[in-house]
Amino acid sequence: MDLKALKKQESKRKISKGYMWAFFCALFWGLWYLPGTAIWVLNPFDEMSSAIAKTSGDNVSLVVTAVLITAFNALAVMLALMIWNGVLGKYGELVRTLKEFKPCSKWFFLASIFGGPMAVFGSFIAMGFIGGAFSAVAGLLYPVIGSIIAYYWYGEKISKRAAIGIGVIVLGGISIYGGGLLTELSSGNAGNVQWIGYLGGLMAAAGWGIEGAIAGKGLDIAEPDAGLTLRFLGETIIWWVIAIPILAIIGFPMYSFAIQAFEPLTLLILVFAGITFGYCYVTWYKSFPLIGVGRGQGIGNLYGFCAVIFIFLFFGDVPAWTILVGGTLCILGSFIMFTEDASALETLRGE
Amino acid sequence: MSGKRPIKFKILELFLDGNEHWNYEIVSKIQDEYNMNGNFYRDSINFDIIELASGGMLKDVEQEVDEAGIYKKGFLLHKYVITDFGKIRSSDACLRYV
Numbered sequence: 001m002d003l004k005a006l007k008k009q010e011s012k013r014k015i016s017k018g019y020m021w022a023f024f025c026a027l028f029w030g031l032w033y034l035p036g037t038a039i040w041v042l043n044p045f046d047e048m049s050s051a052i053a054k055t056s057g058d059n060v061s062l063v064v065t066a067v068l069i070t071a072f073n074a075l076a077v078m079l080a081l082m083i084w085n086g087v088l089g090k091y092g093e094l095v096r097t098l099k100e101f102k103p104c105s106k107w108f109f110l111a112s113i114f115g116g117p118m119a120v121f122g123s124f125i126a127m128g129f130i131g132g133a134f135s136a137v138a139g140l141l142y143p144v145i146g147s148i149i150a151y152y153w154y155g156e157k158i159s160k161r162a163a164i165g166i167g168v169i170v171l172g173g174i175s176i177y178g179g180g181l182l183t184e185l186s187s188g189n190a191g192n193v194q195w196i197g198y199l200g201g202l203m204a205a206a207g208w209g210i211e212g213a214i215a216g217k218g219l220d221i222a223e224p225d226a227g228l229t230l231r232f233l234g235e236t237i238i239w240w241v242i243a244i245p246i247l248a249i250i251g252f253p254m255y256s257f258a259i260q261a262f263e264p265l266t267l268l269i270l271v272f273a274g275i276t277f278g279y280c281y282v283t284w285y286k287s288f289p290l291i292g293v294g295r296g297q298g299i300g301n302l303y304g305f306c307a308v309i310f311i312f313l314f315f316g317d318v319p320a321w322t323i324l325v326g327g328t329l330c331i332l333g334s335f336i337m338f339t340e341d342a343s344a345l346e347t348l349r350g351e
Numbered sequence: 352m353s354g355k356r357p358i359k360f361k362i363l364e365l366f367l368d369g370n371e372h373w374n375y376e377i378v379s380k381i382q383d384e385y386n387m388n389g390n391f392y393r394d395s396i397n398f399d400i401i402e403l404a405s406g407g408m409l410k411d412v413e414q415e416v417d418e419a420g421i422y423k424k425g426f427l428l429h430k431y432v433i434t435d436f437g438k439i440r441s442s443d444a445c446l447r448y449v
Contacts, residue, residue, distance in 0.1 A: 010427050103444040
C-alpha cells in the first residue's frame, strides 16, 4: 500500500476510535445519573436524611447526606480507576506522576477541589433536591464557564463560532432554570422554591468548567490514566480526611451511617456509580488526541440526552418540557462551539 | 535507576535535543529504559507520543511506510520534532532546556 492510502487509513482509524471513546463517555456519564439518583432512597442514606431532618431540618439533612454520598462516590471511582491502572500495568507510572508534585500532580489535586466539593457534590445536591434529569442537563452549561476561564487564564481566543455556541448554551440554561423556577413561583408556594437544588446545578456547571481548565495543565504532560486517578485520590482525601471528620466533630452521625453502607445492594449501586463515573472520565480523555478536544467534548455532552433517556427507561420520569428544550439547546450549542473546521483534526493547538 | 520521571517527561526530554526523531526510536528507548517490554507497552508509549503531538508539543513532520517491519509492518512510521510550545511546557516540567 502506498503512503497516501496508508495515511488515509490511519486517520480514518484514529477518527473512528476517537468517536467510539467519546460515545462511550456520553454513555457512561449518562448512566451515572441512575445510581446517583437511586442511591438517595437506599439505606443508610434515606435513614440518614430522615434522622438528621428531625433535628436540623430538611435542607441541612439533604446537604449533609449529599456529603456522605459524594464521599462514597469518590472512593468508588478511585477504586475503579485503581483497577483500570492495574489492568493497564500503570502503577509504576502512577507513582512516577504522583512524585512530580510541583510541575504536574499539584494540578490534579487542585482540580479535585473544584471537581469534587463543587461539581460532583453540586450534582448530587441537584439530584437530591430536584431530580436526576435536571442535574444532568444543568451540568451541560460547563463549557461556558470553561471557555471564559480559558480566555482570562490562558488568553485563549473565543472565536465567533464559539461565541455563538456559548449564546445558544446560555439560552438553554435560561430554559432549564427559568422553566422550573416559573412553575414553582406561579404555583403559589414561592417559599418552597428549591434554591439549594438550583445552586447545586450551578455548582456542577461551574465546578466542571474550572476543573477542566486546571486539570488540563497537568494532563497534557502526564498519562491521563494516572492523572485522573490522582484527581480522584485528591477528592477521596478531601471528603474522608477533611469534610467527614469536620461534620462528625460538629455532631452529625457520619461514621455510624458510613459503616451501614456495607450492605450488598448499596455497595452494588456504589460500584455501578464508580465504574460509570470513573470510565466516563477515562474515555473522555482518550478521545481528545484522536478527534480533538472540541469534538470529544461535543459528543461527550450527549450524556445529557443519555441521562434523560436512561432515567425515563429505569424510573419512568419524564422531565418538564423546559428541561428537554434547554438540554437540546445546550447540546446543539456545544456542537456549534466545538466543531471547528476539519483542519483542526491534524493538530489541536495551533502554533 | 531509581527516581525515573513520568514517561511523557522522558519523551519530551529526548526531543529537547531539537532533532527530529522517529517514533520507533523513541518507543524502543523508553521500553529499554523503563523495562516495559511487549507490544502492549509499545502501543501505549506510542499513544503518549500521539497525545503530546495532539497537545501541540510535538509536530509530525514526516511519515513513511514500514515496509521492513522495524516497528509494525505495513503501518505508518512518524517522525516528530519538538515545538516551541513543547519547549515551554518542558521547562515548566523542570526538564533541562538545552
